[in-house]
Amino acid sequence: MKKIIYLSVLAVIMLVSSCDPQGFEPDNDGKVTSIAVKEAVYVSTGTPSMQISFKDNEELQLNVVILPQSAKNQKVTFTNKHPELMTVTESGLLKPKSFGKDTLIVSATDGSGLSTRFIVNIIDHMVKATAINIAAAAQNKQLKIGGAPFDLAANVTLAPADTWNKAVSYASNDEAIVTVDAAGIVTPVSVGSTTVTIRTTDGSNLSVNWNVSVLDVTNTPVDIDRTNWTVTTQTHNGYGYAWDGNTKESPVTGLPEHMFDGQSGSYLSLVKPGGNAAGQQPPADSEAPSFIVDMKTAQEFEYIKWSHRSGTYANTNGSVGTNNYNYLRVYGIIIEGSNDGTNFTVIAPGEPAGNNANIVWVPQKVSYVGDATSVEDKPYIIPITPSTYRYVKVILAVQSKNYATDKYQHPDYPGAGYTSGGNTMQIAEFGLGKIVIE
Secondary structure: OOOEEOOOHHHHHHHHOOOOOOOOOOOOOOOOOEEEEOOOEEEOOOOOEEEEEEEOOOOEEOOEEEEOOOOOOOOEEEEEOOOOOEEEOOOOEEEEOOOEEEEEEEEEOOOOOOEEEEEEEEEOOOOOOOEEEEOHHHOOEEEEOOOOOEEOHHHEEEEOOOOOOOOEEEEEOOOOOEEEOOOOEEEEOOOEEEEEEEEEOOOOOOEEEEEEEEEOOOEEEEEOOOOOOEEEEEOOOOOOOOOEEEOOOOEEEEOHHHHHOOOOOOOEEEEOOOOOEOOEOOOOOOOOOEEEEEEEEEEEEEEEEEEOOOOOEEEOOEEEOOOOEHHHOOOEEEEEEEOOOOOOEEEOEOOOOOOOOOOEEOOOOOOOOEOOEOOOOOOEEEEEEEEEEEEEEEEEEEOOOOEOOOOEOOOOOOOOEOOOOOOEEEEOEEEEEEEEEO
């Protein structure tokens, strides 16, 4: 950086016109002994000189100081070496034509023959960039497959700060790895490493390469802790569940809380509309049963974790065997969320299918059509629209008795459900969670 020493006009004058060793002013017959310009500064780097600087989109009026102040003729003339760069009026008004470097000569007219030269720097007011800077936090960035795009533009600045055109362009050097749009948003495509070239558009022709790597990722389902969850059921006649095993007073399973016990052989059991079990026989046209989970605080979630009944189960009240028929399972649900427990909003499925856009289909290994068996020994992760609620209502909308072409149909399983048996719907485990990208 240039070292610039700013001298006052008085200092310049003292350097140019000092007293003689005896301290007496020399006899100059009233002639000019020093010419200074207030707008000039002393530059010591290179060849030391007095220099005047101004921008090419403005004019500069010079203020000339003559010594001695008693000089009889203080009029000066102005000439410059490059009239194609600027003109100068008789009064010392500099008028730029283009940017560049000129030499200005200020001359006395009193016959003293004195003149002073000044370097004039006419600066391009459209300041061009001298550097492209990338924030340290964005250097050698690592993105992940399926992860969020990266805003590169938010991390790019130009120097100097008054650069007239701060726009830059972006270009990926391997679009198979990352793409980048005009706004500087970088999107990972596949695993690998490449660079994005950032280039100025102000005519300075600067460019820099930004290093980026794309890593493979693991999408990890993270279940919400169910420790404090409570559940209530809603049925046509107010029965909270259809007991199974032993007696109504001391059932083995079928209870709502069995959806949270981590056992695939225990389950919540609810009687289907038109079914007949556990002393309950709701009409075929009654509303679908449902349950409401209270998570105690609002939680973020984007999937349902669902397990069908599988295997045996026993407790102090007795035991129940295994039953792998599809007609005891829930085929499709409508899920709703609420933060007050009263006003519920439908949560859309992550993968809608069939003739009802609100149905979240519950997978199984076999078809929904007819009767079939399968061992369902693993839970299903079912995507839904990301949501944040305290209360979740699950309506058991689709089951074997109402799965039909004129009502509920999944496009992969055309046909009718099994209507001759299967009076209850059984849910071994229910949970919620969200996907964490690692």
